[in-house]
Amino acid sequence: MLQKSFVDPDDTSYNSFFSETHAGQHVPRAIFVDTDPSTRNEILSESPDLFHPENVLGYKQDCKNNFFEGRFMASHLKVKEDVLDRVRLQVDLCSNLQGFFVFHAFGGGTGSGIGCEILHDLHEAFDKKVIFQPIVFPSRQFASSMVEPYNCIFSTFYTRDVVDVTMMLDNQAVYQMVESKQCIKNPDFHHVNRLIAQTISACTTSLRFEAQLSAKMTEIVTNLVPSKEFRYPVLSLAPIRGKDQENHETFSPQEIVTELFETSSVLSDVSHLKSNRYLAAVILLRGNEESFKEQGDGVAGYPKKETLPMEANKCITALQTVKDGTHRSPVKFAPWVSAGFKVGLVAVPPARDARAHSEYSSSTLHFLNFRKLIKPNLQNFP
Ligand SMILES: Nc1nc2c(ncn2[C@@H]2O[C@H](COP(=O)(O)OP(=O)(O)OP(=O)(O)O)[C@@H](O)[C@H]2O)c(=O)[nH]1
Ligand SMILES: [Mg+2]
Structure with missing residues (x-):
């Protein structure tokens, strides 16, 4: 949540990640996509007032940990068209678009297959804009299926020409950081995600606030x-x-x-x-x-x-x-x-x-x- 006490009232840089409505509410310029319908329900029930409900897209079933199933679903279920439509609406609300952050995991089917298709479309539609791609890279100990390395290799190959910066995040390393540095025994995705969120937040600080050295x-x-x-x-x-x-x-x-x-x-x-x-x-x-x-x-x-x-x-x-x-x-x-x-x-x-x-x-x-x-x-x- 935005803490007004830290923000200089004249500095509106924090709006780089939020659009302000007439009612004064700050709505994140974020679009969520998962083919698994439970993810949409989860996001909307956990944060009912934060995200625009139409920017949280859900479909009927997941992509079974298969990169090519993801690519097929992207066209067959018109996922990429839906996403691009929502992206265009968000871009219309921007006054000075710098680029996009596309978060996805390389190990599953949706994140890898659909993620690649969306990245290609984004690159084509907004070819001068920068694309940052923070990715959850598969790790040996924490893989949820044995085909994760294959999905990862395909995704790396298919996104090689369309992304400007690929930020590597590895669940195994983050688990170890949570365990050893924060002294939390048996951490779960909740802890891991918090640390990843803090890192991304730190990376984007100079985009969100007025900076001395930007x-x-x-x-x-x-x-x-x-x-x-x-x-x-x-x-x-x-x-x-x-x-x-x-x-x-x-x-x-x-x-x-x-x-x-x-x-x-x-x-x-x-x-x-x-x-x-x-x-x-x-x-x-x-x-x-x-x-x-x-x-x-x-x-x-x-x-x-x-x-x-x-x-x-x-x-x-x-x-x-x-x-x-x-x-x-x-x-x-x-x-x-x-x-x-x-x-x-x-x-x-x-x-x-x-x-x-x-x-x-x-x-x-x-x-x-x-x-x-x-x-x-x-x-x-x-
Ligand atoms: N850091 C982190 N990694 C996650 C989380 N959920 C899943 N992963 C990892 O992401 C990778 C892909 O898993 P999923 O997200 O379930 O796959 P998906 O992209 O939804 O693809 P399908 O379920 O096959 O449609 C695996 O390596 C998981 O370990 C999470 O909440 N945080
Ligand atoms: Mg899934």
């Missing part, structure tokens, strides 16, 4: 994707703590940035991270910092505390330290990448962490690390 969708693509074959960033999120732990820690930019580059903060299985070379990284930091006024008028001679937006310089210093690697292994970039980092800063802290003393509250990072793809080129460098 990172628009096109800028993220420019900075992150050198060519279409390197368009698979992984995402990381920090700081993540359990309820009992978060009050015992202070999060400085240095700590958060260092944590972002830890293997355990990445929402994908990247065990080879330390030995890898980065091609690019986009870091989005949000929140305020508490500092002391130099000539303060605080109680009993103590300087007064004030809350200030975080400073870009501090983030740059933190990133340089990560790159140099003091007592940790340094974050290495490919030899032909000179700068490497794109930083976005937003002073609005996340609603969940709205504690009076919150410092840097949350941040996220995307980077590319397909060692195999870049390995042949690495051999030419020391």
Whole structure:
């Protein structure tokens, strides 16, 4: 829900994900599709007032975990026509459309087959607009059927030319993060989805609020994707703590940035991270910092505390330290990448962490690390 206390009344950037009705209600610019009819009922009964009921599409039966069944259903049940109609209506309500986020899973039939068909249509109809594709990639331990890898390979192949950025999310890695960092035993999809939602929310902060250093969708693509074959960033999120732990820690930019580059903060299985070379990284930091006024008028001679937006310089210093690697292994970039980092800063802290003393509250990072793809080129460098 939109928390008005955090929002500058003159800043209407939050409307990038909501359209405002005459009655003042904010309706998410979101369209949900599942061939399984129970999903529609679930969404509408859980959030009856939030989503536009006609933007939640349901059909008669699911696609039986089969990519080609999904593609067939997309045309046979006219799913893609229905979706495109709803998309066009939403686009009409936009004043400055940047692009689309298409969320789907690659392991099932609907997400993979119908998802691909919709992506192709979107690309054709809005060819100049950016498409971000956060995907749930199948993981060995948490697969619900043995054909998930096949569906995944087909979806990857069929969407290769129509998407600008594919954000990799792996249930197994997220489960482990929930278990180890939030100290929740036997987590379920509810916990996993919360963490994924937080990450996506952090990624889109600079689109939703006025930013000091902005990172628009096109800028993220420019900075992150050198060519279409390197368009698979992984995402990381920090700081993540359990309820009992978060009050015992202070999060400085240095700590958060260092944590972002830890293997355990990445929402994908990247065990080879330390030995890898980065091609690019986009870091989005949000929140305020508490500092002391130099000539303060605080109680009993103590300087007064004030809350200030975080400073870009501090983030740059933190990133340089990560790159140099003091007592940790340094974050290495490919030899032909000179700068490497794109930083976005937003002073609005996340609603969940709205504690009076919150410092840097949350941040996220995307980077590319397909060692195999870049390995042949690495051999030419020391
Ligand atoms: N993170 C997360 N993953 C999910 C969730 N539900 C399903 N998955 C994963 O998504 C993949 C695809 O499963 P489904 O979503 O059931 O498949 P579908 O796209 O509906 O396709 P059909 O049911 O075959 O029509 C599997 O790997 C699941 O483990 C969820 O709520 N959160
Ligand atoms: Mg399903």
